[in-house]
Amino acid sequence: MSKKEELPPTYECATASTTNNRKPSDSATTIECGAVIMDDVQKEPQKFMEPVYKFVGIKKQPSTKELGTLILLGTMLLLFMISVTGFFVMWFTQYYDNSYVSKLILANNSAAAKYWVDPPVDTYLKVHIFNYTNIDRYLSGEDAKIKVEDLGPYTYQEHSTKTNVKFNANNTVTYNDHHSYIFLPDKSVGDRFQNVIVPNIPLLSASVSVDKMSFFQKFTASHAINALNLDAFLEVPIDDFIWGYSDKLINVLRNFMPELRPKFGMLMNRNGTSPDTLQIHTGVDDVQKLGVISQFNGMDQLNFWRDDECNRIDGSDGSQFPPYLMEERKPLHVFTQALCRKLPLHFEEEVTILKEIDVWRYRTPMNVFANPDDNPENACYCDASSVKCLPSGIFNGTQCYQAPIYPSFPHFFSGDPVLFEEFEGIEPNAEKHRTFADIHPRLAFPVDGASRIQINIAVHKGQILERKLKQMPDGLMLPVLWIEITSGELSEELRTLLYHSTFSANVIQIILKYGTLLTCVTSFALIVLGFYYLGQMRQEKLQADSKDKSELEELNKD
Known part of the structure; x- marks a missing residue:
């Protein structure tokens, strides 16, 4: 070439050797390594920001x-x-x-589990006894109707704890309830040692059992019972009738059935540790299942009723409800051991308690004990051996109690008038006799409420009672007592929790x-x-x- 081409400068990293050996005539221009690195570093942010500049329409270096x-x-x-x-x-x-x-959540050794095992709040058990004031005159034909007097309430402080507690690997906990009672005279009406006239529950129950025996057994049992000369109604102190008294018939029956307890009392089995074992979800794996029962006496389904729906036990034990059901005010269900079935609770209204706490009030529906003609969902609770179901307002508990026990609401509230047309003194009242629960909408547990149930026993004359109860219609439901369980005084700690869960939490x-x-x-x-x-x-x-x-x-x- 006649003319020397100009070559672009070549950049090299200068080292000690290249710097010392470099000649001034070299066409390559050597610069320091640090200068190259700094130049690259300065260009990196620009390359990184180029997509951003392009996105916002900046083509040059921004100002x-x-x-x-x-x-x-x-x-x-x-x-x-x-x-x-x-x-x-x-x-x-x-x-x-x-x-x-x-x-x-009921995690093992958690604070919530400790409060659940031994709650800081007690409840009140209020007992009302029906006193049969003219039963002799009625049975003799002198009076046309049975006169009953509602005595009470006889109020007890109920402390409930959980015993035999076992946390399971499947995020459930198994336990038995334990109850203890202290009589509260200042919250009671009347003398608890007063004598009352009440149905002879062991005799009325034995009448049903004897008629189911074989001919020879029935002949032997009926003669043994008749020899005791027992009356269908007896006079007994109220406290003994509630918690236990010695009974002649039971003493005889214990010779054949030694497992029977030596005394009989309407609430005797409630005092102490319950024989029923419950298993509930702890909520550890799913908070929406918190408090839901998974097993009752080792069964995940009952075998008392006609179909699977009525035999389901997946309700709450009443101390805690699944939170997701509160979101849309959906119906809640409580599994009631005393009835061996679930009871629904329906949202009714918002109310304010303790002067400042807003809660949601749920009540049992009016048709919960209705005849299947009025409530088809109750068809499976009818006695399979019966030709027709019971009148509305009463529940067949014979499968649960193994005795002619028929629970209802107090004073047959919401029931068919035929249930109490034979009585004077039965006065149904919604405010006094209906069950309700005031539930905190965020925490999903009851803050206040009243659970009310009446125990009735059916008259079955049979071979034992035919002559003793000649005047009384067969199948008549005799009211025995009714109980009311209400919330006790809330502790300061629980009040603080409710306050913050209502006000502070709402503000946040x-x-x-x-x-x-x-x-x-x-x-x-x-x-x-x-x-x-x-x-x-x-x-x-x-x-x-x-x-x-x-x-x-x-x-x-x-």
Whole structure:
């Protein structure tokens, strides 16, 4: 070549050897390594930001204002994404409420489990006895109707604990209830040692059992019982009738059935440890199953009733309800050991208790004990051996008690009038005799309420009682007593929990819900304004560049 071509400079990292041996005539230009590295580092952020610049329409190195606006936009975008997530969680999920309910999970050795085993709040057991004031005159034909007198309440402080507690690997816990009682004279009406005239429950029960025996057994048993010369009604102190008294018939029967307890009392089995074993979900694996019964006496389904639906036991034990059912005020179910069945509770209204705590009031529906003609869901509770079902207002508990026991609401409330047309003194009253529960809507456990049930025994004359009860219709339901279990005095600790779960939690929830909503709107608006501002600056810069270019072209023409 006649003319030497100019070659682009070659950059090398200078080392000690290259620096010492370099000649001034070398065509390669050698620079320091540090300079190359620094130059690359300066170019990296630019390469990283190039997609951002391209997205917002910046083709050249941004100005300081544009860069500041971009940083603000990035911050607002991050805030917007966080606030949208928070908005979705607070408005469309139960995460916030579940965070409170999770404190109630019955994990082994947790504070919640300790309170559940030995609750700090006692309940009140109120007992009403029906005193048959004219039964002799009625049986002799002198009076046309039976006169009963509702005596009570005889009030006891009930302390309930859990015994034989075992936490299982499948996130359930097994236990037995234990109850102890202290009589409270200041909350009672009348003398608990007063004598009353009541149905002879052991004799009325034996009448049914004897008639189911073979001919020879029936002949032997009926003669043995008749030899005792027992009356169908007896006079006994109220306290003995509730908690236990010695009975001649039971003493005889124990010779054949030694497993029988030496005394009989209407609530005797309630005092002490219950023979029934319950297993409930702890909520550890799923808080929505908290408190739901999984087994009763080792069975995951009963075998008392006609179909699987009535034999289901997956209700609550009454101390805690599944939180998800509270979301839409859905019906709740309580498995009642005394009835061997579930009872529904339906939302009725919002009420305020303790002057400041808002709760949801649930009640048992009026048709819970209705005849299947009025409530088809009760068809499976009818006695399979019976031609027709019972009148509305009474429940067949014979399978559960192995005795002619028929529970109802107190004073046959909501029942067919045929149930009490033979009586004077039966006065159904919704306010006094209906069951209700006031449930905290967030924590899903009862804060107040009253569980009310009446025990009745059916008259079965048979071979033993035919002559003794000649005047009385066969199958007549005799009211025996009714009980009411109400909430006791709440501890200061529980009041504080309820207060914070109602007020503090609500305030925080409102702040988070509307705070995330406001943050979403504000950050979105700032993002829009930021892009608008960038566009305006870019437009002004383009106009300025265009003006400069025009002026330069004019000068070149001159």
